[in-house]
Every structure is written in structure tokens, then in C-alpha cells.
Amino acid sequence: AQSVTQPDIHITVSEGASLELRCNYSYGATPYLFWYVQSPGQGLQLLLKYFSGDTLVQGIKGFEAEFKRSQSSFNLRKPSVHWSDAAEYFCAVAMNRDDKIIFGKGTRLHILP
């Protein structure tokens, strides 16, 4: 069965600092991978997705993620965070592009001024 692990429940970084959120997946084949962000009181917004091709994926709001098959990872990065990036971030996996999505438990990002 597919599963997604986000090992960090909370991450705190200073504004302007770089960010990396970790995500590991468990799935036999190459999965479809996603990162979503959920701000307080808001719905889910897709940051980026990986289906195939270039393993470094660019997303919205300056985020990027790198798919590493050998490590079964899909970590999210941003070179310089802004206070508005404070939110809950979810890594997710699916077997097919329009199949059900399995979410990780999320990482809460806190930004220090």
C-alpha cells in the first residue's frame, strides 16, 4: 500500500532563511507526487507536482521539489521564506494522475520575524 511520511511535525525558520521540508514515500512503482499548502482557514492549494521527466520540479510561490528515486524522497525547498509562507504543508502520493491521493500527516511551518 502507498504511504507518505513527513518526519517533521513542526519546522521553524527565520524569515529570509532557506527551507527544506522532508517527504518520503512508499510505493513499488514511480508514484505521482504532490505538495500542497493549507493556510489557516483556507483550502488546499497545489504547490507543485511530479509525474515524470525532470526530477527537479518548479512550483508556485518560489517553491521547488526534487524527486530522488534512490531515496524514495520528494523534498520541498525554498531559498528564502517569507512570513506569508507560514502554513501547513502536505506531501501526497497517488498511483495515477487522477487516482485517489494519499496525504502525509503534514508539517507545520512557523516563520520567525
Place this chain on the structure above:
Amino acid sequence: GAVVSQHPSRVICKSGTSVKIECRSLDFQATTMFWYRQFPKKSLMLMATSNEGSKATYEQGVEKDKFLINHASLTLSTLTVTSAHPEDSSFYICSATAHQAYEQFFGPGTRLTVL
């Protein structure tokens, strides 16, 4: 971009009553809709997958007689929480996708509080 709406955004009901939540795809035909439940400070748990015109497929552990899902048209799916109890209080989120689409589009969620 594709837009998915949910109604109501927030509902409070008494224990024992039933509550209906609507999920609509506003600018595309959703062949498949998904219903998720999110507990406070927790991840999203998939409840069921709904295909237009057919019965929903429920995830293990989800009571299909309690959480009734109807997907009567390509733009509307409904989730009815029957005989609601306080433990049903949660944030319910739907998503929609079209056939061979590249992503799911999520609604803003519905906050259900059962007194």
C-alpha cells in the same frame, strides 16, 4: 483554473440530525470526486471516491450508511452525515477531477460542528 466550491462553509447541528454538504465543480465536468475528512491539526483522511452515476467506493473503516455520498451529475456530489454525533465534528473537504486530468482540485472545506 478549475474551481470547486462547497456549501455550506460552516454548519452547526444538533446531535441526531442529518447534514448535507454539497461539492460543485464550477467550470469543468468532474467524472470523479473525492471526500476527505480532516481532524484538527491532523492530515486529510480519504473517506470515499465517487464516480458520476455509480455508487461511491468507501475506504476501509468508513461507515457507508452513516456517510451517504451521491454523485448524480458531472458537477455535483453530496455528502450526507446521517444521525450526526459530536464525534462527527470535523472539517470535510471534497476534491474533483476530470477523466485523465493532471490533478485534483480541492474545495475550500466545510466545518461541521455537532452539538
